[in-house]
Amino acid sequence: MPIPDDVTGDEIDKDVRQELQSLPKGLAEDVARNLVMVANLIDEDPEQAYAYSRIALRLASRVAAVREAAGFAAYATQKYSEALAEFRAARRMTGSVELWPVMADCERGLGRPERALAMAGEPEVQKLDKAGQVEMRLVAAGARRDMGQLDAAIVTLQSPELASNSVQPWTARLRYAYADALLAAGREGEAREWFAKALEADKDGATDASDRLAELDGVEFVDVMDEDREGDGENEPENKAANVEGTHEQDGEGEKAE
The missing domain is CATH 1.25.40.10 (Tetratricopeptide repeat domain)
Structure with missing residues (x-):
């Protein structure tokens, strides 16, 4: 899915950026840009946010912040079973x-x-x-x-x-x-x-x-x-x-x- 050129990935929270450091640089940037799109769209266009979250999930399913973002995107589109699964995965990873x-x-x-x-x-x-x-x-x-x-x-x-x-x-x-x-x-x-x-x-x-x-x-x-x-x-x-x-x-x- 297209991402505007002005979305660099640097917009994400510093804690999430730190989590993404476990990924190769190019991959981390791609994941970050998709996460930014999730955050930008989740209120006004949750279906689009969900679509971007699935891309991020496909790229980095072992990153807790990605699982959490996917959970919130699924929650916003009332996919509660899917959201619950993602939240549980994120919790297992972080213990939070x-x-x-x-x-x-x-x-x-x-x-x-x-x-x-x-x-x-x-x-x-x-x-x-x-x-x-x-x-x-x-x-x-x-x-x-x-x-x-x-x-x-x-x-x-x-x-x-x-x-x-x-x-x-x-x-x-x-x-x-x-x-x-x-x-x-x-x-x-x-x-x-x-x-x-x-x-x-x-x-x-x-x-x-x-x-x-x-x-x-x-x-x-x-x-x-x-x-x-x-x-x-x-x-x-x-x-x-x-x-x-x-x-x-x-x-x-x-x-x-x-």
Whole structure:
């Protein structure tokens, strides 16, 4: 597959570059460039990212970073069995537990939430850093919801990290998952409060908390262009902006998990 000339392979993380030093120089460069393409495309075009990951895997299957990248590319395309196999291979090579939460989420994707819950209780979880432990909590809550245990999912998400006013990289997603679970349980007022808290912490747009809040508040987004087309046919200046209409109902107080 073609790779743009401006992708040199030097863009990869230094730890990955170090891993690739075990390969002949030319091969290491080829693998690195394919890994860069995986990283660049995994969010916007996961299928293409997956294709590049397969090339890297064919070239250097004994490199842990390559197996991990292949795992994430497969995960992004919902090939959960393949992703789990790659993550397990990477873990065998490195001995690291950092992939434990995403491995558990693969079990959810395969329709085995009970296995994900079992993994949440394994000793490996205690070896995770704080971010990894929060991720594991999100996965466990998702598994509870998969099994129809909504109240248990809500309790699972209740934690010091959720209660903290400190904003960390995981804060928005944790608050969002909690709000989503509350809404599913019919606790709309509390859900709105937590969607608002998720939005407050979501500086990078990792969630759609603003849209969920708008839905709860009864806000409708109307395309002005569509309104003009449905009008009387008079020539009016084209307006590409969305017009926000709606009323904020008085609804009392005011995660999706992976």
